Amino acid sequence: MDTTVSSQFVSALLMAGVMIPEGLKLKMSGSRTEGAYIKLTLSMMKQFGIDVFRKENQFYIPFNSSYQIPVYQVEPDVSGACYFYAMSVLLGITVVVKDVHFTSIQGDIKFLDVLKQLGCSIEDTDNGISVRGTKDGTYPGIVVDMNDFSDQTMTLAAIAPFATSETIIKNIAHIRFQETDRICAIVKELTRLGIKCEECEEYKGISIQPGTIIPAAVETYDDHRIAMAFTLIGLRVGGIVINNYKCCAKTFENYFDIIDDLTK
Known part of the structure; x- marks a missing residue:
């Protein structure tokens, strides 16, 4: 295989x-x-x-006719939690997602290391991991290998336009073959929003330059992660329309309901 x-x-x-x-x-x-x-x-x-x-x-x-555990506690979805953690750096706020802890066995928990590189303060509390954005709302661009937590590529791509320097995301060539060609989608949609974003063959990834967002409608390509990630841009600058937002139902049906509740 x-x-x-x-x-x-x-x-x-x-x-x-x-x-x-x-x-x-x-x-x-x-x-x-x-x-x-x-x-x-x-x-x-x-x-x-x-x-x-x-x-x-x-x-x-080996063959096993029975499982040896009668009750199993399913962890919260860390992939979904990361969109809310990203709000901490974008909006300069503190975000706690209940019951998410560093003991998680999910790969996307590594995205918190990215937020730490961007200057966020991170603490594992009794309620869940708390992420606090920088006081002045500024953060640097970074170079990061996201091969092992590539579902968060789109999340970092939404953060990158507001950084103070270039962001390079490496070793994500395989995301071309997921719900859509995600590299192509990121480049197209950030370009549509006035941001310089290019494929980097040498890094097997993309580079994103900081810039000024031009409000526009975002195509989602029926990809839930494109829809959820690019929504974050709208929380910072406004004027962003997410087309076919219901594609989020694949993994997070009430995502926009929660966003509405948080922004009232």
């Missing part, structure tokens, strides 16, 4: 392997054999009492 484009097929086979009477042997190839979603799947299977044996890039999943 080639992981270069997506590791999710590996996750699916790992979970299904327990249902095969003779077990399942799986050999991985490609550039994302250590991907965050593979790690998450293995961690959860272990929590359920499923032993997966690994040698280098090969897995063996």
Whole structure:
């Protein structure tokens, strides 16, 4: 199984392997054999009492007719939480998302490291991780490898136009093959908003220059993450229209209801 484009097929086979009477042997190839979603799947299977044996890039999943855990507490969706954490740096406010903690096994928790590089103060409290933006609302551009938490590429792309210097996002070539060609979508929509954004072949990613946003309608390409991320730009400057906003229903059906409640 080639992981270069997506590791999710590996996750699916790992979970299904327990249902095969003779077990399942799986050999991985490609550039994302250590991907965050593979790690998450293995961690959860272990929590359920499923032993997966690994040698280098090969897995063996034995047959298992029952799970050894009667009740399981599902973590909050960290990918969805990151849009609200991004508001801290964009708006210079403090954001707490309940029950999100650094113990999370989800790969997108790494996005908080990006916010820390942008000058945010971060604390894990009893209620959840608290992120406080900078006092003056300014922050630098950064160079960051987002290969292992690439779902947040669009979120950083929404933050980057307001930085004081260039932002470079590296090793995200695989996001071309997701809900839409996300690299192309980011470049097109930031350009539409008056921001210089270019593909960088040497980085397998994109570069984004700071600039002044020109209010416009944003195309979402039926991609929930484009819709949710570019909404953040509108919270900072206004005048942004999100076309086909209901595509958010894929993962966060009431996203815009929550945004409305927070901005009343």
